[in-house]
Amino acid sequence: MRLDSIGEDSGLPALDTPRLLIRGRTLAELESCLAMDRDPEVTRFIKGPWADPVAHRRFVEFRIERAYPPGLGYWSIWERSAPDAFVGWVMLIPDHGVGPEVEIGWRLVRTAWGRGIASEAAGAIVKHAFGTLRLARVIADIDARNGASRRVAEKIGMRLVSLVDEEGGGSCARYRLERGKG
Numbered sequence: 001m002r003l004d005s006i007g008e009d010s011g012l013p014a015l016d017t018p019r020l021l022i023r024g025r026t027l028a029e030l031e032s033c034l035a036m037d038r039d040p041e042v043t044r045f046i047k048g049p050w051a052d053p054v055a056h057r058r059f060v061e062f063r064i065e066r067a068y069p070p071g072l073g074y075w076s077i078w079e080r081s082a083p084d085a086f087v088g089w090v091m092l093i094p095d096h097g098v099g100p101e102v103e104i105g106w107r108l109v110r111t112a113w114g115r116g117i118a119s120e121a122a123g124a125i126v127k128h129a130f131g132t133l134r135l136a137r138v139i140a141d142i143d144a145r146n147g148a149s150r151r152v153a154e155k156i157g158m159r160l161v162s163l164v165d166e167e168g169g170g171s172c173a174r175y176r177l178e179r180g181k182g
Ligand SMILES: CC(C)(COP(=O)(O)OP(=O)(O)OC[C@H]1O[C@@H](n2cnc3c(N)ncnc32)[C@H](O)[C@@H]1OP(=O)(O)O)[C@@H](O)C(=O)NCCC(=O)NCCS
Pocket: 041, 042, 043, 045, 046, 105, 106, 107, 108, 109, 112, 113, 114, 115, 116, 117, 118, 119, 120, 141, 142, 143, 146, 147, 148, 149, 151, 152
């Protein structure tokens, strides 16, 4: 496949960085996404149907195929140095699927952790959110125990705005970033 054609069916713009290809996610990445989620370390702090293969597949397919408002959705990530190896995704979607807040998020295969890839990809999404879409702000809801994800939020300039106890224990850290305040 030509590198410049990856993700072109998604309707989302390419958000490439010097090190990364960041392209609208399509069904071509479905199996890679499912395999990533089957690593219990990856989904350790994330609620979802990971233990039920049928529900899991349906969940990811739906999130790839559903319509998002213009410019919002999921982007798959590859390293330019290894364009055959899917490394994860970043997203910018209506909070809980409906908004009005817009949520930013990230997930990578374990072998890609610890090299700044999530922060670099999230930075490209923030640029798109504020520079192209002119959103007023973005939010992120992160399990308070998820230190790596909270650090990514901080590294892209997000500020902690609340820590809310969740049913069944634990708490959710809400981060926010406003246009022009990063
Ligand atoms: C969260 C995640 C995307 C981070 O990806 P990454 O590419 O390793 O992130 P980066 O390298 O850009 O930054 C991670 C930062 O967290 C730090 N960190 C790593 N583990 C940490 C921990 N347990 N506690 C605190 N900080 C931690 C790193 O040192 C780094 O900070 P630094 O650059 O100041 O040293 C990755 O761990 C992941 O996919 N986790 C599973 C899915 C997930 O939890 N997604 C978020 C759901 S809200």
